[in-house]
Amino acid sequence: MNISKAIKASGYPRQWVQDDLLRRLFKNAAMLFSGNMAASLLGLASLAMTARVLGVAQFGILVLITTYVAIVDRLVNFQSWQAIIKYGADALDQKREQDFKSLIKFGFMLDGATAILGTVLAASAAWFVGQWRGWDEQLVLMAAIYSFTILFHINGTPTAILRLFDKFKKVAYQNVIAAAIKLIGVTIAFTTGAGLWAFLLVWAVVDILSKLILIYFAYQELVHQKFHGFMQSSAKNISQRFYGIWGFVWTTNINSSIRMTSRELDVMIIAAMLGPAAVGLYKIAKQFASVIQKTIDPLYQSIFPELAKLFSNGAIKEFVRFGVRASVLAGLIALGSWFIFYFFGDYIISLTVGNAYSDSLGVMLWYMLAIVVAAAAFPLQPAMLSMGRPHTTFWVHIAGTIIYFTVLFILLPAIGLKGAGVAYLIYYISWSLAMLAIEAVLISRRLATDAAVTD
Numbered sequence: 001m002n003i004s005k006a007i008k009a010s011g012y013p014r015q016w017v018q019d020d021l022l023r024r025l026f027k028n029a030a031m032l033f034s035g036n037m038a039a040s041l042l043g044l045a046s047l048a049m050t051a052r053v054l055g056v057a058q059f060g061i062l063v064l065i066t067t068y069v070a071i072v073d074r075l076v077n078f079q080s081w082q083a084i085i086k087y088g089a090d091a092l093d094q095k096r097e098q099d100f101k102s103l104i105k106f107g108f109m110l111d112g113a114t115a116i117l118g119t120v121l122a123a124s125a126a127w128f129v130g131q132w133r134g135w136d137e138q139l140v141l142m143a144a145i146y147s148f149t150i151l152f153h154i155n156g157t158p159t160a161i162l163r164l165f166d167k168f169k170k171v172a173y174q175n176v177i178a179a180a181i182k183l184i185g186v187t188i189a190f191t192t193g194a195g196l197w198a199f200l201l202v203w204a205v206v207d208i209l210s211k212l213i214l215i216y217f218a219y220q221e222l223v224h225q226k227f228h229g230f231m232q233s234s235a236k237n238i239s240q241r242f243y244g245i246w247g248f249v250w251t252t253n254i255n256s257s258i259r260m261t262s263r264e265l266d267v268m269i270i271a272a273m274l275g276p277a278a279v280g281l282y283k284i285a286k287q288f289a290s291v292i293q294k295t296i297d298p299l300y301q302s303i304f305p306e307l308a309k310l311f312s313n314g315a316i317k318e319f320v321r322f323g324v325r326a327s328v329l330a331g332l333i334a335l336g337s338w339f340i341f342y343f344f345g346d347y348i349i350s351l352t353v354g355n356a357y358s359d360s361l362g363v364m365l366w367y368m369l370a371i372v373v374a375a376a377a378f379p380l381q382p383a384m385l386s387m388g389r390p391h392t393t394f395w396v397h398i399a400g401t402i403i404y405f406t407v408l409f410i411l412l413p414a415i416g417l418k419g420a421g422v423a424y425l426i427y428y429i430s431w432s433l434a435m436l437a438i439e440a441v442l443i444s445r446r447l448a449t450d451a452a453v454t455d
Contacts, residue, residue: 037291038172038175038176038179039175039176039178039179040179040290040291042176042179042180042182042183043179043182043183043287044287044288044291044352045183045186046179046182046183046186047284047287047352047353048352048353048354049186049187049189049190050062050186050189050190050199051280051284051353051354051357052190052353052354053189053190053193053194053199054195054196054199055356056277056280056281056356056357057276057277057280058196059280059283060271060275060276060277060278060279060280060281060283061139061196061276062196062199062200062203063267063279063280063282063283064139064267064268064271064276064279065139065142065143065146065200066146066203067264067267067268068122068126068129068143068268069122069143069146069147069149069150070264071264071265071268072118072121072122072125072147072150073118073122073150073153074256074257074264075118075257076114076117076118076121076150077111077114077115077118077150077153077156078110078111078114078156078249078253079156079252079253079256080107080110080111080156080157080160080249081107081156081157081159081160081163082160082248082252082304082385083107083245083248083249083252084103084104084107084156084157084160084161084164085160085163085164085304085305085308086248086308086385087103087242087245087248088100088103088104088160088164089164089305089308089309090242090312091103091242092164097227098233099241099242100227101227101229101230101233102230102233102234102235102238102241103238103241103242104157104161104222104227104230104233105230105231105233105234105235106235106238107156107157107160108154108157108231109235110156110157110249111153111154111155111156111157112154115150115151115152115153115154116151118150118153119147119148119150119151122143122144122147122150123144123147123148126140126143126144126147127140127144129143130143133268133271133272142196142197142200145200145204146200146203146204148204149204149207149208152207152208152211152212153211154211154215155211155214155215157218158214158215158217158218158219159171159214159218161218161221161222162214162217162218162221163304163305164305165221165225167217167221170217170221171214171217173217174210174213174214174217175210177210177213178206178209178210178213181206181209181210182202182203182206185202185205185206186199186202188202189202244388247390248390251390251391251393251394252385252390254394255390255393255394255397265405266282266408266420266423266424267279267282267283269405269408269409269412270282270412270417270420273412273413274412274416274417278417280357281357281359281360281363281417282360282363282417282420284349284353284357284360284364285360285361285363285364285367285421286367288341288345288348288349288360288364288368289364289367289368289371291337292334292337292338292368292371292372292375293371293374303322303323303326303378303379303382304382304385304386306322307319307322307323307379307382307383307386308382308385308386310322310386311383311386311387312386314450316443316446316447316450317447319383319386319443320443322379323379323380323383326378326379327376327377327378327379328376330375330376330378331372331375331376333375334371334372334374334375334376335372335375337368338365338368338369338371338372341364341365341368342365345361345364345365346358346361349361359417360417362417362418362421363417363418363420363421364421365421366418366420366421366422366424366425367420367421367424367425368421369421369425370421370424370425370427370428371428373425373428373429373432374428374432376432377428377431377432377435377436380432380435380436380439381393381435383439384435384438384439387439387442389442392438393435396431396434396435396438397431399430399434400427400428400430400431400434401427403426403427403430404423404424404426404427405423407419407422407423407426407427408420408423411423
């Protein structure tokens with residue numbers, strides 16, 4: 001059976017409602033989605049007040065500071081959750097409780113070490129980056145202070161713990177609680193007519209509190225599952241107990257860093273080529289586009305453990321069928337959201353952040369269209385990781401990122417800010433086609449091998 005036959009075997013839509021895996025995927029994703037959407041609405045309210053008070057230029061500066069810190073954090077902070085889920089699922093399935101405790105300790109140690117490194121690097125590099133980009137002393141100081149939020153970014157392992165035990169509801173709670181606290185802080189700053197410093201501090205405090213809440217929920221779940229006391233376990237010889245874990249951690253971290261450059265570094269490039277005001281407009285476009293992004297993230301987080309189990313059990317036909325069905329449904333949901341902004345975008349912008357940001361609509365629609373492609377392609381990365389090929393995604397991300405920044409540097413001077421959205425669309429189309437082609441070959445080979453063994 002080849003890959004085309006496996007895709008055809010996905011069946012008709014009326015059969016999908018009987019798919020237990022699909023129902024579980026969307027049940028878990030719905031919990032995260034409800035939390036994400038509630039958090040997004042609260043976040044949009046916070047963003048609208050911040051943007052209105054600060055104005056386009058100062059809002060652009062705030063975005064520049066937070067983006068700088070996010071870039072350093074993503075480059076240094078290991079995405080440990082993917083490795084903890086992959087190896088933790090095996091340990092739990094095989095009843096290796098002590099090994100699981102050691103894995104959790106390893107994850108927390110890795111998160112903590114990279115959080116400290118990221119804080120030191122971001123705070124100390126702020127002056128050098130400021131000199132290079134022509135930042136004034138106040139902007140440099142703000143960036144250095146905001147860098148200390150990274151110290152609390154020990155969220156990789158807590159995230160993995162909650163996902164492994166299907167506690168998606170707690171992740172949703174964490175998002176909503178953090179967004180609610182932020183809205184309260186921003187509202188106080190808004191009503192008192194506070195300036196840039198006040199808003200920066202509110203964003204920093206909320207960032208820290210959100211990570212602490214996540215850590216608390218994860219520890220609470222470990223206690224409930226009788227895995228407390230994990231810090232007394234030994235993390236020595238972790239690579240022997242979990243073969244290939246270091247390679248997996250390094251590769252997935254590099255992959256995440258490369259993906260981050262396409263999501264965050266573009267802000268720095270736009271600031272250099274078009275100025276802080278353009279950054280403010282672009283941030284508004286990205287923030288509204290994140291409404292569609294929220295439909296992808298919960299599905300991505302929910303589908304990875306399911307795909308990993310299917311591939312590990314040799315259920316390749318179900319693996320393909322599950323991925324195809326999830327892809328179609330996610331793409332349709334995202335496309336529906338895009339049409340809402342296509343017809344009502346001007347009104348939404350005017351009602352929320354104000355007419356001063358109306359020029360963000362052009363780039364917003366292109367950027368959102370890229371997210372629609374990403375939504376349809378969301379199973380591709382977890383599928384590749386489930387097949388144990390993180391190095392393949394690494395090379396695809398490199399190629400896609402090179403294409404993205406090449407197009408970005410060409411289009412920004414040619415058509416202005418809208419070029420950033422077009423470049424992002426081209427990035428996701430090229431990435432998706434490459435991933436799909438490679439996975440089609442890999443799955444076809446696996447199906448042929450299984451057929452040969454059966455014969």
